[in-house]
Amino acid sequence: MKSPQVSISDIAREFGVSPSTVSRALKNHPEISEATCRRIQEYARKVNYRPNVIALGLKQQKSFTIGVVIPEIVHHFFSSVISGIEEVAYGQGYRVIICQSNEDYHREVINVAALTDHRVDGILLSISKSTRDHAHLRRLVEQEIPVVFMDRASPEIDSDRVLTNDFEGARMVVSHLLKTGRRNIIHLAGPQHLCVGRERYRGYVEALQEHGVEEREEWVLKCDTPARVKQLGSKLLSLITEADAIFAVNDFTAVAAMRLLQDHGYEVPGQIAVAGFGDDPIASVVHPALTTVEQRGYDIGKEAARMLIQRLSGEPAKEFRTKVFPAFLKVRASG
Amino acid sequence: MKSPQVSISDIAREFGVSPSTVSRALKNHPEISEATCRRIQEYARKVNYRPNVIALGLKQQKSFTIGVVIPEIVHHFFSSVISGIEEVAYGQGYRVIICQSNEDYHREVINVAALTDHRVDGILLSISKSTRDHAHLRRLVEQEIPVVFMDRASPEIDSDRVLTNDFEGARMVVSHLLKTGRRNIIHLAGPQHLCVGRERYRGYVEALQEHGVEEREEWVLKCDTPARVKQLGSKLLSLITEADAIFAVNDFTAVAAMRLLQDHGYEVPGQIAVAGFGDDPIASVVHPALTTVEQRGYDIGKEAARMLIQRLSGEPAKEFRTKVFPAFLKVRASG
DNA sequence: GTTTTTTCCGCAAACGTTTGCGTATAGAAT
DNA sequence: ATTCTATACGCAAACGTTTGCGGAAAAAAC
Numbered sequence: 226m227k228s229p230q231v232s233i234s235d236i237a238r239e240f241g242v243s244p245s246t247v248s249r250a251l252k253n254h255p256e257i258s259e260a261t262c263r264r265i266q267e268y269a270r271k272v273n274y275r276p277n278v279i280a281l282g283l284k285q286q287k288s289f290t291i292g293v294v295i296p297e298i299v300h301h302f303f304s305s306v307i308s309g310i311e312e313v314a315y316g317q318g319y320r321v322i323i324c325q326s327n328e329d330y331h332r333e334v335i336n337v338a339a340l341t342d343h344r345v346d347g348i349l350l351s352i353s354k355s356t357r358d359h360a361h362l363r364r365l366v367e368q369e370i371p372v373v374f375m376d377r378a379s380p381e382i383d384s385d386r387v388l389t390n391d392f393e394g395a396r397m398v399v400s401h402l403l404k405t406g407r408r409n410i411i412h413l414a415g416p417q418h419l420c421v422g423r424e425r426y427r428g429y430v431e432a433l434q435e436h437g438v439e440e441r442e443e444w445v446l447k448c449d450t451p452a453r454v455k456q457l458g459s460k461l462l463s464l465i466t467e468a469d470a471i472f473a474v475n476d477f478t479a480v481a482a483m484r485l486l487q488d489h490g491y492e493v494p495g496q497i498a499v500a501g502f503g504d505d506p507i508a509s510v511v512h513p514a515l516t517t518v519e520q521r522g523y524d525i526g527k528e529a530a531r532m533l534i535q536r537l538s539g540e541p542a543k544e545f546r547t548k549v550f551p552a553f554l555k556v557r558a559s560g
Numbered sequence: 561m562k563s564p565q566v567s568i569s570d571i572a573r574e575f576g577v578s579p580s581t582v583s584r585a586l587k588n589h590p591e592i593s594e595a596t597c598r599r600i601q602e603y604a605r606k607v608n609y610r611p612n613v614i615a616l617g618l619k620q621q622k623s624f625t626i627g628v629v630i631p632e633i634v635h636h637f638f639s640s641v642i643s644g645i646e647e648v649a650y651g652q653g654y655r656v657i658i659c660q661s662n663e664d665y666h667r668e669v670i671n672v673a674a675l676t677d678h679r680v681d682g683i684l685l686s687i688s689k690s691t692r693d694h695a696h697l698r699r700l701v702e703q704e705i706p707v708v709f710m711d712r713a714s715p716e717i718d719s720d721r722v723l724t725n726d727f728e729g730a731r732m733v734v735s736h737l738l739k740t741g742r743r744n745i746i747h748l749a750g751p752q753h754l755c756v757g758r759e760r761y762r763g764y765v766e767a768l769q770e771h772g773v774e775e776r777e778e779w780v781l782k783c784d785t786p787a788r789v790k791q792l793g794s795k796l797l798s799l800i801t802e803a804d805a806i807f808a809v810n811d812f813t814a815v816a817a818m819r820l821l822q823d824h825g826y827e828v829p830g831q832i833a834v835a836g837f838g839d840d841p842i843a844s845v846v847h848p849a850l851t852t853v854e855q856r857g858y859d860i861g862k863e864a865a866r867m868l869i870q871r872l873s874g875e876p877a878k879e880f881r882t883k884v885f886p887a888f889l890k891v892r893a894s895g
Numbered sequence: 896g897t898t899t900t901t902t903c904c905g906c907a908a909a910c911g912t913t914t915g916c917g918t919a920t921a922g923a924a925t
Numbered sequence: 926a927t928t929c930t931a932t933a934c935g936c937a938a939a940c941g942t943t944t945g946c947g948g949a950a951a952a953a954a955c
Contacts, residue, residue, distance in 0.1 A: 229704060230679070232941055243905050248943060258903060278678045279617050280941035283910045288614060290657075298639045298646075308633050311660055315671075320678055322625075322657045325646055336650075343613045343655055344565075368564060480845060510815060512847030567911055578935050583913060593933060615911035618940045 231272045236265060282344070291533060292340035293323045294333060294350045295375075301505045302522045303351070306375060309526025310349060317534050319346075326353040334361045347371040347533045349526075352379055354416050373533045375525055377419050385536065386547045387529040391421055391502075394518035394552025395428025396435075398500045399472050401516070402560055403436040407470035407498050410438075411461075413448040413482060415474040422449070425474050425502060449474045451481035462489060469497060470560060476501035476508045476517055483511065483559065498560025504553075513558035524550055566607045571600060617679070626868060627675035628658045629668060629685045630710075636840045637857045638686070641710060644861025645684060652869050654681075661688040669696045682706040682868045684861075687714055689751050706871045708864045712754050720871065721882045722864040726756055726837075729853035729887025730763025731770075733835045734807050736851070737895055738771040742805035742833050745773075746796075748783040748817060750809040757784070760809050760837060784809050786816035797824060804832060805895060811836035811843045811852055818846065818894065833895025839888075848893030859885055 233251075237244045242261070250257045250265040251274075268274075282288045291314055295303045307323060314321045322345065324336035333353045338361070340348055348365060350372055362382045365372050374386040402410055412429045415422025426445065433440050444464065448457055465471075465486065473479035479501030483493050491497050493513055501508060504519040528548055536543075568586075572579045577596070585592045585600040586609075603609075617623045626649055630638045642658060649656045657680065659671035668688045673696070675683055683700060685707055697717045700707050709721040737745055747764045750757030761780065768775050779799065783792055800806075800821065808814035814836030818828050826832050828848055836843060836852040843850040863883055871878075 230676075234941075244942075245906080245944075246904060248941095249904085256903060261903085275673075275677050277618075277941050279614055279623060280910090281943085282614050283612075283618050283912095283940090284942050286910070298633070298643050299636060301634060301636075304634045304639045307658070308660065311633070311658070315659070315674065320657050320659075320674065322655050323642070323646070324650070324655075325643065338610075339650065339655065341565075342610050507842055507845045510842045510846050568913095569911075579912075580914075580936080581934060583911095584934090591933060596933080612911050615940090616913085618910090618942095619912050621940070 230277070231274050232277065233274075236269060236272075236274060239268065240265060288344045288346055289319050290343065290345045291319050291321050291530070291537075292337075292343070292345035292348045293321055294326060294336045294340070294348065295323070296326050296328045296351055296353050296377075298323070298325055302376075302503055302520060305522030306351075306526035306529075309523040309528075310530040311526075312523075313527050313530040314534070319530075319534060321349075321530075326356075328353045328355055330355040330357070337361045337365065341365070341368060341370060345370070346537050347373070349373050349375055349529050349533060351375045351377045352419070354419065357418060371533060371536045373529045373536075375529045377421055380420060383545055385529075385532045385545050387525050387532065388420075388547065388549050389520045389525065390549050390552045391424035392428040392431070394502065394520070394554070395425040395472070396432045397428075397552065397554045398502070398516065398518050399429045399432035400435065401554060401556060402470045402472065402498055402500060403432060403438065405498070405560070407560070408438055409441075409468040410444070410470040410472055411464060411468045412445045413454070413471065413473040413478050414445050415449040416447070422474060429472060444468065449478050451477050454478055454481040454485060458485060461485065465491070465497060471497060471499045473499070473501050476503045476505040476515060479515055479517070479559075480507055480511050483515070494558065494560045500560045504555050508555070509557065511559075516557045516560045517555050519553040519555050521550060565612070566609050567612065568609075571604060571607070571609060574603065575600060623679045623681055624654050625678065625680045626654050626656050626865070626872075627672075627678070627680035627683045628656055629661060629671045629675070629683065630658070631661050631663045631686055631688050631712075633658070633660055637711075637838055637855060640857030641686075641861035641864075644858040644863075645865040646861075647858075648862050648865040649869070654865075654869060656865075661691075663688045663690055665690040665692070672696045672700065676700070676703060676705060680705070681872050682708070684708050684710055684864050684868060686710045686712045687754070689754065692753060706868060708868045708871075710860055710864045712756050715755060718880055720864075720867045720880050722860050722867065723755075723882065723884050724855045724860065725884050725887045726759035727763040727766070729837060729855070729889070730760040730807070731767045732763075732887065732889045733837070733851065733853050734764045734767035735770065736889060736891060737805045737807065737833055737835060738767060738773065740833065740895070742895070743773055744776075744803040745779070745805040745807055746799060746803045747780045748789070748806060748808040748813050749780050750784040751782070757809060764807060779803065784813050786812050789813060789816040789820060793820060796820065800826070800832060806832060806834045808834070808836050811838045811840040811850060814850055814852070814894075815842055815846050818850070829893065829895045835895050839890055843890070844892065846894075851892045851895045852890050854888040854890050856885055 233244045233247045237247045247265055250262045253262055298304055310321055326333035333356055359379050359381050362379050372384045378386040414426050417423050430440055471482050479499050483499045486497055493499050501515050501517040504517045508515040508517045568579045568582045572582045582600055585597045633639055645656055661668035668691055694714050694716050697714050707719045713721040749761050752758050765775055806817050814834050818834045821832055828834050836850050839852045839854040843852045
């Protein structure tokens with residue numbers, strides 16, 4: 226009971242006509258008689274004819290595929306982004322193929338190459354933490370493959386980008402800490418070569434200035450993972466004796482820091498307030514619930530896919546656009 | 561400064577030879593002179609020639625693509641599965657294209673059709689909660705497209721499958737509750753038409769029997785989402801007056817139930833023990849940390865991809881295999 | 896009855912690649 | 926000088942589809 230995929234030629238043979246006739250009949254081409262159209266379409270339905278997208282791609286020099294490169298699928302933010310991309314892409318007849326860089330530069334390069342090998346029509350990308358050389362991205366531009374950056378954009382490549390207002394988000398949450406009386410705020414910062422890390426740091430600084438609090442360099446630590454929190458454990462614990470709040474560049478780090486403090490007898494938010502960034506599901510579930518900044522991955526993914534597909538739709542190359550989504554302060558129990 | 565993709569014919573023109581010569585030269589075919597091979601390969605490297613995978617696919621009737629259909633990417637378990645799939649697939653020269661059903665039957669059908677339209681070589685699939693008709697899967701078998709089920713398998717389709725030992729996991733965790741003195745255990749159960757839900761329920765029953773505890777029908781509730789917990793709120797609260805433990809079919813539901821109880825003054829685990837299934841990141845982060853069963857999505861994804869690719873490698877169709885991964889009890893503070 | 900128009904369809908090329916087979920050139924053997 | 930044998934390469938078909946152009950047959954106009 227097998228029924229392999231049937232091709233246009235198969236149908237043509239069945240009716241003793243040429244493949245071109247079948248091709249046209251299926252599209253109700255005016256030069257094909259109504260009767261023929263009907264007969265062929267009926268038969269095509271019956272045998273469940275489905276056009277071969279690969280052959281179509283070869284012919285039209287288009288794969289109807291968009292490639293996605295992200296650091297890690299397992300992070301809620303990125304899986305939301307993908308979910309958003311998927312939603313609009315499939316709606317427009319595009320499929321999406323996904324690669325992870327695992328925050329590894331080399332992997333990212335390989336992935337981009339694999340995607341271009343597969344002749345994707347465009348690429349949606351979030352650069353990895355370890356990416357400093359952007360030659361592979363420049364190559365994309367040369368090959369005229371449209372790219373839309375999501376969240377983590379390359380500063381040196383001119384392209385479309387969809388971002389969160391990281392600066393404002395960070396400013397808001399730090400401002401909130403300051404308003405509730407905190408003055409000595411440690412910042413667990415992300416890599417400063419990524420706009421995300423830089424912008425959040427800038428927001429932190431801005432909030433301090435607005436409130437007339439002097440920035441203390443030794444209170445900004447390069448620390449953006451739970452593992453790094455563990456590594457820096459004693460340093461953090463010694464710093465904390467003078468501090469009354471922590472603002473971490475992401476929720477995982479914030480939670481890890483909170484755990485560390487709690488394990489050492491500190492009370493959150495009693496003695497130390499803690500805030501994160503991203504509004505990961507864990508934020509609302511830890512104890513105390515984490516004050517953080519909501520970042521809508523789903524919307525970012527949707528918008529990025531929309532921008533890319535629009536550019537693929539052959540409209541005369543417009544200027545590159547940057548869409549910035551607002552960030553939302555989520556005040557919870559931790560600070 | 562553009563450099564569009566170069567084809568074999570482009571290279572052929574450059575050297576005044578035929579495309580066939582170039583094709584062979586690139587593969588070090590013995591019938592091509594060494595000198596020619598060298599010159600052509602050198603040039604190909606210089607202009608960064610990359611074979612057109614689409615054309616290759618057309619020719620070889622193979623797309624080197626595997627399709628994945630899962631309920632929801634944003635769930636940690638499924639994103640881990642994808643991560644595993646991705647890991648082995650890319651290593652073997654396959655790319656993966658991902659679809660979500662969002663637990664919707666109709667979406668699942670559409671997705672499967674989209675994947676076959678794109679002539680994927682095989683499909684990795686977890687059926688959605690609302691899927692009861694399996695005709696779309698039967699069609700895959702008819703079209704001779706290999707399928708490997710992951711976690712949620714179709715009982716009526718004979719195919720490869722990669723599962724977690726849900727029965728044993730559930731039995732272990734319920735057994736653990738019983739050993740710590742709980743006797744009146746409510747089960748928040750998943751859909752019984754899915755093997756996952758059924759097996760976990762069976763494990764629950766088995767543990768009760770082993771400990772000589774009688775099963776009470778009214779203590780098994782069809783409830784597998786936080787939303788459903790909220791819906792059933794009052795019913796649950798009335799039941800709980802007689803119970804001393806809850807075993808939920810997944811961690812989200814367990815956490816939601818725990819929250820509900822805590823909000824109503826119950827102490828976990830003092831008065832009521834709570835256990836979940838899956839070991840989602842939130843399990844270790846809630847307060848008290850959730851006792852649960854670890855389920856290794858990453859391994860499942862890797863194994864499923866391996867099984868599929870092996871079947872695609874043209875080895876004479878062996879018997880279908882079912883690989884069952886063990887489940888691991890994670891005892892934490894909640895019970 | 897001839898010419899023109901219309902209707903309906905087929906041929907062939909193209910997309911990029913692979914591959915069986917045919918063949919020109921050169922050198923070697925006779 | 927003729928025949929043979931390698932050597933090194935080209936031709937063409939195929940994968941499934943689309944599309945410009947050409948053309949046979951039928952209908953319409955004269």
